[in-house]
Amino acid sequence: MSQLGHVLALFIILASFSSSFGSYQHQDPLYPPASKRTIHDRRLEFETQSFGLTTRPIPFTSPKLVNVDDFRAKGDHGADDTESFSKAWREACDSKDSVLVVPRNMTYHLKPIAFSGPCKSNFTLKVYGTIQASRRRSDYPKHTQHWLLFENIQNFTVEGGGTIDGNGRKWWKNSCKVNKTLPCTNAPTAVTFLNCNNLRVANLRIKNAQQMHLTFQKCVNVNASNLVITAPWYSPNTDGIHVTETQNIKIQNSVIRTGDDCIAIVAGSKNVEATDIACGPGHGISIGSLGAGNSTDFVSDVIVNRAILSKTTNGVRIKTWQGGSGHAKNITFQNIEMHNVKNPIIINQYYCDRKGSCLDQASAVKVSNVVYKNITGISASEEAINFKCSKSVPCQGILLEDVNLVYQEDASVKASCESVRLTSQGKVSPRCSN
Numbered sequence: 552m553s554q555l556g557h558v559l560a561l562f563i564i565l566a567s568f569s570s571s572f573g574s575y576q577h578q579d580p581l582y583p584p585a586s587k588r589t590i591h592d593r594r595l596e597f598e599t600q601s602f603g604l605t606t607r608p609i610p611f612t613s614p615k616l617v618n619v620d621d622f623r624a625k626g627d628h629g630a631d632d633t634e635s636f637s638k639a640w641r642e643a644c645d646s647k648d649s650v651l652v653v654p655r656n657m658t659y660h661l662k663p664i665a666f667s668g669p670c671k672s673n674f675t676l677k678v679y680g681t682i683q684a685s686r687r688r689s690d691y692p693k694h695t696q697h698w699l700l701f702e703n704i705q706n707f708t709v710e711g712g713g714t715i716d717g718n719g720r721k722w723w724k725n726s727c728k729v730n731k732t733l734p735c736t737n738a739p740t741a742v743t744f745l746n747c748n749n750l751r752v753a754n755l756r757i758k759n760a761q762q763m764h765l766t767f768q769k770c771v772n773v774n775a776s777n778l779v780i781t782a783p784w785y786s787p788n789t790d791g792i793h794v795t796e797t798q799n800i801k802i803q804n805s806v807i808r809t810g811d812d813c814i815a816i817v818a819g820s821k822n823v824e825a826t827d828i829a830c831g832p833g834h835g836i837s838i839g840s841l842g843a844g845n846s847t848d849f850v851s852d853v854i855v856n857r858a859i860l861s862k863t864t865n866g867v868r869i870k871t872w873q874g875g876s877g878h879a880k881n882i883t884f885q886n887i888e889m890h891n892v893k894n895p896i897i898i899n900q901y902y903c904d905r906k907g908s909c910l911d912q913a914s915a916v917k918v919s920n921v922v923y924k925n926i927t928g929i930s931a932s933e934e935a936i937n938f939k940c941s942k943s944v945p946c947q948g949i950l951l952e953d954v955n956l957v958y959q960e961d962a963s964v965k966a967s968c969e970s971v972r973l974t975s976q977g978k979v980s981p982r983c984s985n
């Protein structure tokens with residue numbers, strides 16, 4: 552193909568990537584029926600491989616393709632590709648309109664690494680192959696919180712249908728939640744986006760994180776879609792998607808099956824939308840925990856729309872610690888199906904997962920304006936609804952509308968409602984017993 556041909560093909564390919572797809576329940580979101588995408592993906596990969604080797608320099612008007620293999624990445628078992636990725640990143644980030652490519656059918660091994668901006672312009676990372684974390688814990692400096700850290704980047708896209716593998720088994724074995732004789736320490740988050748603006752993360756598999764899988768921290772304007780996040784149910788603290796101090800984020804069309812929260816929305820997050828999400832196993836969709844260690848935390852304007860939770864410990868949960876302050880408000884959970892969920896609807900203002908004092912205190916994070924609408928399905932415990940709000944700061948403006956939860960076939964089902972100002976609309980079952 553001529554150079555112009557390359558450029559043209561690429562242009563078409565890049566333009567075609569903006570499309571999204573529909574139904575999430577029945578198919579793997581990474582591999583939608585649209586065969587177009589696959590062909591384009593293959594073509595881009597082909598382009599990339601010959602491009603990097605034979606046809607530099609590239610005309611300045613085209614996207615510049617940077618392939619990690621051109622920086623001596625090995626992509627086979629045993630070799631460490633960290634330095635190659637660092638160099639490739641620098642090259643791509645410092646170029647205009649670049650695309651950094653991680654080729655298909657290869658497994659690249661990385662130690663903890665920071666991919667830092669600012670970059671020169673809009674920038675895309677295409678992960679077609681697999682990026683796998685180093686198995687050796689000694690490769691991680693002490694107190695390392697991140698494995699792959701993307702920071703200070705604007706107008707950035709990560710996509711490609713490839714896999715990011717945290718290789719977390721060693722970390723799980725050394726967790727104090729698994730081996731009670733060990734001290735509690737943090738393990739790294741597999742993928743972190745820190746201080747990113749206008750970010751798109753799509754069509755990726757993230758699995759077996761050391762601790763959390765995917766964190767957005769201090770980001771603004773994020774679209775995360777078509778993600779498949781998996782880890783065994785017994786893997787400790789392996790949150791799927793963790794949203795912290797982040798505003799304007801949409802999470803769409805994703806499947807999350809891990810050992811901890813499916814999606815956790817914590818302090819400083821605002822305007823969070825999660826749509827078409829399948830969760831379970833795991834701990835469900837959670838706001839909080841907020842107010843730990845007497846902190847002042849705010850979360851507002853959250854909507855969770857169309858979710859299926861299967862065999863999770865919680866369905867939709869708000870959890871706050873005693874002694875905190877701030878608020879969790881304007882939160883909507885709607886069109887949600889529960890399949891054998893232990894606590895389908897729960898607000899717990901007495902959350903406490905550490906030993907020691909979890910006593911009633913005078914202050915609490917204020918929970919208000921929470922809507923539960925069209926929530927149906929099966930509870931795995933008889934208490935399908937549990938509002939355990941703070942005595943000193945009751946929950947206000949809580950609305951249940953068309954909520955129908957049953958406890959495995961015909962056993963009786965209950966709602967427990969403490970310190971909550973509640974309104975019901977439509978058919979609501981169960982209703983508060985106290």
Ligand SMILES: *[C@@H]1O[C@H](CO)[C@@H](O)[C@H](O)[C@H]1NC(C)=O
Pocket residue numbers: 655656
């Ligand atoms: C990747 O592997 C698949 C399955 O083994 C094979 O069909 C495909 O041709 C490979 N692609 C490349 C670029 O090697």
Ligand SMILES: *[C@@H]1O[C@H](CO)[C@@H](O)[C@H](O)[C@H]1NC(C)=O
Pocket residue numbers: 669670671672673705706749
């Ligand atoms: C990101 O996009 C915005 C809006 O198009 C633009 O103003 C800004 O300069 C871009 N930043 C970079 C680093 O490309």
Ligand SMILES: *[C@@H]1O[C@H](CO)[C@@H](O)[C@H](O)[C@H]1NC(C)=O
Pocket residue numbers: 673706707749750
């Ligand atoms: C860069 O990205 C921003 C935001 O994602 C977008 O608005 C803008 O059109 C992009 N610019 C180019 C030249 O692609």
Ligand SMILES: *[C@@H]1O[C@H](CO)[C@@H](O)[C@H](O)[C@H]1NC(C)=O
Pocket residue numbers: 730731732733
């Ligand atoms: C728990 O950790 C201790 C101390 O490192 C170790 O001796 C023991 O074998 C571990 N137990 C299991 C079940 O791994």
Ligand SMILES: *[C@@H]1O[C@H](CO)[C@@H](O)[C@H](O)[C@H]1NC(C)=O
Pocket residue numbers: 749750751772773774801
């Ligand atoms: C996110 O998606 C919305 C449409 O749902 C679009 O308007 C917005 O530009 C997208 N933002 C980014 C950063 O891709």
Ligand SMILES: *[C@@H]1O[C@H](CO)[C@@H](O)[C@H](O)[C@H]1NC(C)=O
Pocket residue numbers: 844845874912
């Ligand atoms: C939180 O405040 C309470 C009451 O003032 C105090 O007893 C407790 O020690 C504080 N906890 C922390 C972690 O600072």
Ligand SMILES: *[C@@H]1O[C@H](CO)[C@@H](O)[C@H](O)[C@H]1NC(C)=O
Pocket residue numbers: 822823851852853854881
């Ligand atoms: C509540 O949050 C939604 C987004 O989920 C937002 O569109 C709406 O404006 C917010 N309402 C108030 C009163 O802030």
Ligand SMILES: *[C@@H]1O[C@H](CO)[C@@H](O)[C@H](O)[C@H]1NC(C)=O
Pocket residue numbers: 857885886887888925
């Ligand atoms: C209620 O939610 C379910 C999904 O759980 C959806 O299929 C149904 O259409 C919703 N009903 C209404 C009236 O929106």
